[in-house]
Amino acid sequence: MERRESLGEFFLRAPAIGPALALVVAVVVFSLSTSTFLELDNLSLVVEQSLVVGTLALGQTLIILTAGIDLSNAAAMVLATLLMAKLLVGGVPGGLALILGVLVTAALGLVTGSLVTRVKLPPFIVTLGLFTMLTAAAKLVADGQAVPIAPGSLLAWLGTRRYLFGGIPVTYGMTLALVMYLVLWYALTRTAWGKHVYAVGNAPEAARLSGIKVNRTIVSVYLVAGLIFGIAAWQALGRVPNADPNAYQLGNLDSITAVVLGGTSLFGGRGSVFGTMMGALIVTVLRSGLTQLGVDSLYQDVATGALVIAAVAVDRLARRQK
Template sequence: MSATEVSSASAEFARRQHSPVQRLQHQLHGKPWLSPLFLLLVAFLAFYIATPTFLTASSMGILFQQTAVVAALAVGQTLVILTAGIDLSVGAIMVLSMMVMATLARDDGMPGIVALLIGVALATGAGLLNGLLVTRINLPPFIVTLGTLSIFTAIALLYSGGSSIQADRLPDTLNFLGEGFGIGEFRITWGIVVVILLYAVIGFVLSQTAWGRYVYAVGDDAESARLSGVPSMRILLGVYTVAGLIYGIAAWILIGRAGAATPNAAPDANLASITAVVIGGTSLFGGRGRIIGTLIGALIVQTFAFGLSQLGVDQQWRYLATGVLVIVAVAIDQWIRKVKA
């Protein structure tokens, strides 16, 4: 018997010695999106039993439309958390970008496509700024983005004068992602289509490119990755910059979804994006997670909010449910990380 056959036989024997719980732990370690998928199915079933209108075509269309903005922000947040960082400025960057593009384009002041590009470029620059502070000055991501959260929020309020801009004052280009098409009573907006494309592109990049492998390596152990020849600082800088670009796209989606641009939009965007990523199985300690899990996590966050709303539950209890979800998700992540060979 060859050495390879002996090794395979030993591994198979060790696997059979594991208890059912240990085998589940191994499965979740390799496929962290399995547990959120199970939770999502349970949530759908529970809300369907509680309120039969939950699973109607029109309700599902509304649910997916409401999920689009959080899901888009969570893509950028996933990239950051995969590197063992965190971005508390996601909502502020999105709102600032939204107000800039809307203010520039309102009442035919500037072509919609130009205003859109400027807004997205501004969001990309904001992400770049976060990345420079983290990589060049070596500040903790939590502190950096906590500071830029306040800075970008203040700039958005000062720039817009605290006033909203309604859709009828904006060009069709900025309102476009709020439009869509129907399949029976199920309505899909172009914003949902853009979010799906975002997930497809970032999922491909993370799983099929060297840059994606480097992102995981930096999150797993930045120093070891550097010693292995991975340009850790450049990867980190790129992650925050790409995240900013995605937040700019999310701003465009938000205008279409809300039918207006307001500096007070999405006040819980930061919490919702982090919650979606963590519930989706991405480890807060970096280096482990899949983008498909983030999409499932975003659906879970919005499913609970939408389902509890249909049941007439107060907003405070919805926040409570979100908090419980986060704690449970982090506890499961800690348990999965203790997996033994």
């Protein structure tokens, strides 16, 4: 007799289903309780507000899939925005400034991955140390002042708004984010590299015995994540054309929140990029809806924290049920 699949096994097999349902519920609730939530301009603003954290969360997803974590991603992104802006103001072409900024975050990812694999340091400790160092470095580079950039420059281009079908506001940043999610989804689900990432997160020793180069896979994950964090810096400058050393101070925690709410397990080996997309949108929808309802931002943080705890608890229960 064929055994029926349990609810826990279903959510383990399709981790993006739960976040998608939660997002739909949140949208329905705020649509019924406010008069402005479903307006096109508001929905476009919600998506736009989720772009930076959503891009950070995309790189964070890769790292958490290998049972790691990155507390320095937002600090690396902020440092990259300052380097790009300083180079642009100093006369460097926008394209070259962008490439150099992305290369810096990629190099930081390579260093992090090497310390985790070669020196065998815990990812939490490595990235916590880098977070402190990069935060200080950003303030040193900025010399205590924000660096504005010209709104028409390449670095601010992702914030350019266009209207689809005559009325739906869309920015180039939204398009780029969607393309990145699709590319990474394909890489994780349709390539050998993606299968290796999941295998290393599930059981690194078993992956090693099956012939997977575990250290090389982990380093590649941190390197790709570093590239993504550099693109997040471009997204941030498109969102606000001003490089501020004090911006996104909680960006690392927001990215982890989006990943966890998206159904990716903190214990590695399970999750999806589309779940992360849902998670980033859930956070933004929740804050936008509660703001329109007049709820204090402190209570919004309490609600977000409770959601994170609930998401981790559901993951643990699902794994036990399996």
